[in-house]
Amino acid sequence: MSSAAARPRAPLARPRSCALAGVSVALADHLCWPVTVVRWLFIGTSLLGGAGALFYLWLWALVPLRDPGPDDPEDGVRRLVDVPWALALGGGLAGVSSVVLVVAGAPGTGFGALAASIVLLVAAVGWGQLVDDDAGRPARMSATAFRTTCGAALVGLALVLAVLQSTSGSGPVWLGIIAATFAGAAVMVAPWALRLWRELIGERTARIREEQRAEMAAHLHDSVLQTLALIQNRAGASSEVGRIARAQERELREWLYADGAHSDEKPGEDLAAELREAAAVLEVDHAVHFDVVSVGAPVVHAPAELAAAAREAMLNAARHAGGDVSVYIENGPGATDVFVRDRGAGFDVDALPEGRLGVRESIIGRMRRAGGHATVTSRDTGTEVHLRIEPTNEAS
Numbered sequence: 049m050s051s052a053a054a055r056p057r058a059p060l061a062r063p064r065s066c067a068l069a070g071v072s073v074a075l076a077d078h079l080c081w082p083v084t085v086v087r088w089l090f091i092g093t094s095l096l097g098g099a100g101a102l103f104y105l106w107l108w109a110l111v112p113l114r115d116p117g118p119d120d121p122e123d124g125v126r127r128l129v130d131v132p133w134a135l136a137l138g139g140g141l142a143g144v145s146s147v148v149l150v151v152a153g154a155p156g157t158g159f160g161a162l163a164a165s166i167v168l169l170v171a172a173v174g175w176g177q178l179v180d181d182d183a184g185r186p187a188r189m190s191a192t193a194f195r196t197t198c199g200a201a202l203v204g205l206a207l208v209l210a211v212l213q214s215t216s217g218s219g220p221v222w223l224g225i226i227a228a229t230f231a232g233a234a235v236m237v238a239p240w241a242l243r244l245w246r247e248l249i250g251e252r253t254a255r256i257r258e259e260q261r262a263e264m265a266a267h268l269h270d271s272v273l274q275t276l277a278l279i280q281n282r283a284g285a286s287s288e289v290g291r292i293a294r295a296q297e298r299e300l301r302e303w304l305y306a307d308g309a310h311s312d313e314k315p316g317e318d319l320a321a322e323l324r325e326a327a328a329v330l331e332v333d334h335a336v337h338f339d340v341v342s343v344g345a346p347v348v349h350a351p352a353e354l355a356a357a358a359r360e361a362m363l364n365a366a367r368h369a370g371g372d373v374s375v376y377i378e379n380g381p382g383a384t385d386v387f388v389r390d391r392g393a394g395f396d397v398d399a400l401p402e403g404r405l406g407v408r409e410s411i412i413g414r415m416r417r418a419g420g421h422a423t424v425t426s427r428d429t430g431t432e433v434h435l436r437i438e439p440t441n442e443a444s
Contacts, residue, residue, distance in 0.1 A: 061114040067128045071107045132176040136198055139168030143205045146224070150212050158209075162224035165205065166231045169198045173235045177242070195235055202232030272300065295332055319347035319355060319384075320377050326359045327375065334366040336373055344379035353418035354437050358386045360410040361433040365390040369431065383420075386435040394426040411435075 058077040062070035072090060076083040093100030113125065142165035149158035173195045206228035213222060279293040320342035327338035358375070365373045369392025376387040407424055411433060415422040420437030 060111055062108075062111050062125075063114055064116055065126045065128075068131065069104075069108045070113075070125065071104055071111065074111055075107065131179070132172045132194065135168050135172035135175060136194075139165045139172060139198070140201060142168060143201065146205070147208055147212070150209060155213075159224050162205070162209065162228060166202065166224070166228050169202055170231055170235060173198050173239070177239050195239055199232040199234075199236035202228045202235060206232065268300065276300075290337075294337065295328065298328055319350040319358075319386075322350075322355055323358055323362070323375055323377070323386075326362060330362060330366045335370045336366040337371070338362065338366075338373050338375055340375040340377070342377040342379070344377075347377060347379045347384055350384070351418055351420075351437060353414050354384065354386065354420065354435060357411045357414045357422060357435050358388065360414075361388040361435070364407070364433075365392070365431070368392060368395075383436050383438045388433040388435075389430060391430040394428050394431055396426070 057080065060074055060078040062074045064070075066073060072086045073083050075081075076086045079086075090100045090104050093103070142161050146158045146161035146165060149155075149161055176194060206225045209225050209228075213225065276293045276297040279289060320340060324338075324340045327340055330336060331338060362373065362375065365388055369390035371391050373388065373390045376385075376389070378385045378387075411424070412422045415435055415437065418437060420435065422436075423434040425432045425434070
């Protein structure tokens with residue numbers, strides 16, 4: 049037994065880096081044949097009624113791609129041949145040949161060349177739209193400019209042939225002229241219509257998904273959310289069961305009512321959203337319930353010192369007071385104010401030990417260095433931390 053026969057066959061899978069589709073390489077690796085032999089077999093059998101071409105297309109449709117390697121693209125394939133440009137070049141040469149043949153007095157052969165030109169140019173645009181995207185091909189021309197050029201070439205070819213045929217009477221070329229005119233218009237308009245159709249389908253799908261989400265939200269609101277709210281009321285805001293129920297209710301509400309239009313925004317741009325996230329984390333670790341309220345315009349691109357000082361005030365309230373804590377954000381025309389109020393026993397701000405830097409440096413000192421100021425008011429009924437900073441002239 050030879051070593052080639054003893055060697056296990058590679059699975060039938062197409063490579064991701066290939067000349068056209070990778071079918072010949074996949075079949076050669078699977079059969080342990082030279083890839084040149086396989087390619088010539090496809091070419092030779094294609095001359096026998098197109099059998100080789102049909103078999104190539106069949107394998108292309110059914111043979112899967114290999115798993116991506118370190119140098120392979122994650123999605124799709126990387127072709128060494130720019131297929132749309134090759135098809136467009138062939139279509140252009142066939143169009144020039146049709147003009148030459150009509151001038152030479154061979155309208156029948158010219159009609160065949162014209163038909164080949166129409167097929168190749170339409171295939172070039174179709175390949176670029178349906179098979180390959182612009183990212184997988186060299187950046188010679190944008191997709192819009194490419195299809196406009198192909199469509200203009202077809203219309204121009206039809207006009208040239210129409211002028212030539214007007215002097216020689218009717219003939220089979222007129223059918224090709226009409227077909228080239230409609231094909232050129234279709235090449236320029238069809239991709240736009242296809243994109244519009246896809247957008248309409250996507251909008252309809254999003255609307256159906258939103259209706260289903262609304263129906264699900266109504267059902268969950270009448271059952272699960274009310275049950276979680278009842279658990280919080282019965283167990284108490286500071287109890288372990290109440291905190292778990294509140295965390296689950298928040299996650300469920302965010303999933304149900306999250307606005308997908310703002311899903312691409314970077315986290316932390318909205319101060320209220322950032323403080324709500326901080327509150328959710330603190331509620332899991334401490335027996336506290338935060339109520340974050342924001343009025344006025346959203347505080348986007350808030351200074352990092354303001355957000356850090358507010359988080360420090362919330363952390364102090366969760367550690368030393370617990371219970372219900374309110375966070376109030378007011379964005380006015382002259383300044384942004386943040387109030388953090390708890391209902392704890394309070395403390396003497398002036399009697400803080402020297403080593404306690406949480407209030408002095410992390411809140412008051414941080415706001416002073418940022419150009420704002422912080423006020424801490426503590427009584428027997430609770431503590432209020434007021435943070436205030438004026439807007440800067442920097443572009444948001």
